[in-house]
Structures are given as C-alpha cells and as structure tokens.
Amino acid sequence: MHLDIVTPERQLLSAEVSMVQIPGMEGDMAVMGNHAPTVTTLRPGILTVTSGEGTQEYVVTGGFAEISPEGASVLAEQAVLRSEFSPEMLSGLVTEARESLEIADPSAKAAVAQRINDFETLSARVS
Template sequence: MAATLQFDLVSPERRLASVQATEVQIPGAAGDMTAMQGHAPTITTLRPGILRAVSAEGTKAYVVTGGFAEISATGVSVLAERAVPLDEMDAKLMDQLVADASAASSVGVDKDTAEKAMSDLQAMKAAAGF
C-alpha cells in the first residue's frame, strides 16, 4: 500500500475534501507541484488551475481560482479563494469565474499581473474542457 498524507481543501463556502491521499497535484503560482508523504515543508500561493488528489477512492479534481497551500511531510492543507469539484463545474459557472476574475483584475492591479491571471484562467478553462 502506498504511503498517504492527510489532504484538506476548504473554501469560504465549504469544506470540499478531507481524505488520506497518496499524492496531491497543486497549481502553484511558481509552477505545478506534486506533494506526497515526506514532502519538505512548503507554503505556496495558488494560481487558477486544476488541483487533483489521488486516494484509494480514485482521483478527484477541483477547479481553484487562487489561495494558499501548506505542505508538510504528513499533510496538505489548501485554503482556496474559490473551489468547485470539477464534476460539478459547468460552462456557465466557468464563465462566471472568468468574469469575476476579469472584474477583480481591473481594479488596482498592474497590467502584467492582470494578464497573467487571465492567461491562467483561460488555461484552466481549457484544461477543464470548457
């Protein structure tokens, strides 16, 4: 049996996951990373993307729009700005996430940061199949 770590995913709306996972694939702001048991302690910000947790029940994917991940040797805790299970996502909700991010990025954010955020959202939309 593969070694596991505790994975918790929460957003302001609800707790989305609390499972023993063999790996968690995280869309970090500095690049994608995979956390497994024994990982070095790390804190990273999230970029918009697809977060995946692999457990005994299979792989569960979540759309996240940003937030933070705290990784330790025994667990991963993700505090997401917005998170939705990929299997609950539809085109209307995806378009709303993009519109919300577009509106937020036009207020007090430099042009490069806003363009990067929109690029990440478009890549997330494509990865999710929308």
C-alpha cells in the same frame, strides 16, 4: 498523508491520500508524504487528489497551500469538483477578472492580466 481542502464557505475534503497535484503559482507540484515543509500560492487550475479510492479533480481559482511531511492543507478562494464546474462558472470568473483589470492599480495590472491568462488556460483544460 492527510489532505484538507477548505474554502471560505466549507470544508470540501478531509482525507488520507497518497498524492495531490497542486497548481502552484510557479508551476504544478506533486505532493506526497514526507514532503519538505512548503507554503505556496495557488493559481487558477486543476487540483488532482489521488487516494486508494481513485482520483478526484477540483477546479480552484486561487489561494494557498501549506505542506508538511504529514500532509497538506489547501485554502482555496473557490473550489468545486471538476464534474460540477460549468462553462457558465468559468465565464463569470473571466468577466470578473476582466472588470478587475479595468480598475486595477497600475502596479497590479500585470498580476490581474496573468490571472485572466490562467483562467483562459483553465478553460482549455476543462472543456
């Protein structure tokens, strides 16, 4: 199947892959060729790409994934190879999320608190 990973700044990947594991808002999902058409939001987490060349992991901070039988497109807010992701980057994301919580509309506070929790869970996975 074909996979594209795109951020607002650049295209990170455009390749033929055998599987991608996506950190969806409702939980992780494994996507392979001939997958049912789906659109899902991403939560902060690890996106794992498996191809004939091995496995690559990307840290994503959120976004969307569009899945079809032919492939998937991941539109990430931010994405970086896990090997390039630093504790400083994570600290900055957590600080930004906590600042957002302070000014968030009351109806959005639960979603922002969940995002902070997702970043803390991500911290445990990348350390």
